[in-house]
Amino acid sequence: MFSFDPYSPAVDADPFPYYQRLRDEFPCFWSPEAQMWVLSRYSDIVTALNDWQTYSSASGNLMTELPGRAGATLGSSDPPRHDRLRALVQHAFMKRNLLALETPIREVARDVFGTLKGVSEFDFKEVSSKFTVKVLMAALGLPMGDEALVPEQEVRDNAVLMVQSDARTRTKGPEHIAAYNWMQDYAAKVIALRRAEPRDDLISHFAQAEIDGDKLDEREVLLTTTTLIMAGVESMGGFMMMFAHNLATFADARRAVVANPALLPDAIEESLRFNTSAQRFRRRLMKDVSLHGQTMKQGDFVCLAYGSGNRDERQFPNPEVYDITRKPRGHLGFGGGVHACLGTAIARMAVKIAFEEFHRVVPDYRRVADQLAWMPSSTFRSPLVLLLKAQ
Secondary structure: OOOOOOOOHHHHHOOHHHHHHHHHHOOEEEEOOOOEEEEOOHHHHHHHHHOOOOEEOOOOOOOOOOOOOOOOOOOOOOOOHHHHHHHHHHHHHHHOOHHHHHHHHHHHHHHHHHOOOOOOEEEHHHHHHHHHHHHHHHHHOOOOHHHOOOOHHHHHHHHHHHOOOEOOOOEOOHHHHHHHHHHHHHHHHHHHHHHHOOOOOHHHHHHHOEEOOEEOOHHHHHHHHHHHHHHHHHHHHHHHHHHHHHHHHOHHHHHHHHHOHHHHHHHHHHHHHHOOOEOEEEEEEOOOEEEOOEEEOOOOEEEEEHHHHOOOOOOOOOOOOOOOOOOOOOOOOOOOHHHOOOOHHHHHHHHHHHHHHHHHHOOOEEEOOOOOOEOOOOOEOOEOOOEEEEO
């Protein structure tokens, strides 16, 4: 008897055989373990993403939600509240010219990946997480150096814990809630610091963003900042891990992008399709929906399996092939609909720069271990450790 448990370590390790059966045999599947429906075909997921009136995010968009977050952030709210939040946050992003971040991001990349020169074996997670935290600090305006409120390592560790879940209880454990509370306390201190001394950074702009007299209130600034730290560290860090994992696995693709860095943008898009770190998000039904012979009831939760949609042969020919020349239009690596990721431009730019600098120092590498340990998370997927050996 087929089962699909998004909290299972077996699914963490390799969800794609499960996804194939879901798409082929059970495209609208009730998971008793998760207590929600699972949609696995690309067209059904895109339909749900574009129909927020039916598939609501206001009860939380993470498979296992954090307390107090539902309905109060970009990802966990519906229009018109979502549109107001997005407009104000986008206004702050526009004020903070992302092109101005290219030079500091390049400097961070050279500094972080330069430490690998002459190193024969290393954990890519260590260097990628250092890079993402430093980039996030530069973009958001988080304190660094002598004025740092806490060590970078604590930001990294707590951001990663926030997105994890307990496979046994299928909930957020005390350690995950504690990490979320820690991050909110940290964000509150940074916001207070930037209110006292505004700068040309995103947190300063969040606090001051105004459209026709409308501003973000204190809770919105706090939760937006907390969510962006979580997303910036884990989402971008997880994607970098998956990209490195793909390039270490597919030597021809790695050699091609090293020889011609102009191929990196296409390789990034293919990695977002082939092995996205953002695997599954949830919605709540606002009315009954009949689909593939099943009736999903109003109030039921629905899992949108982005990772499955990205491997749907109905949308992407030969989806199990990692092809950096594919140009996969419409992949779900950054979500879609009204909840398409707001940070796509900076993420694409930062990852491209990171791998340009990484490949200058380590142009040839392979995975040390055949079997990987995967992060326990019902929403995101990335290796806990990615040991690489320079060749």
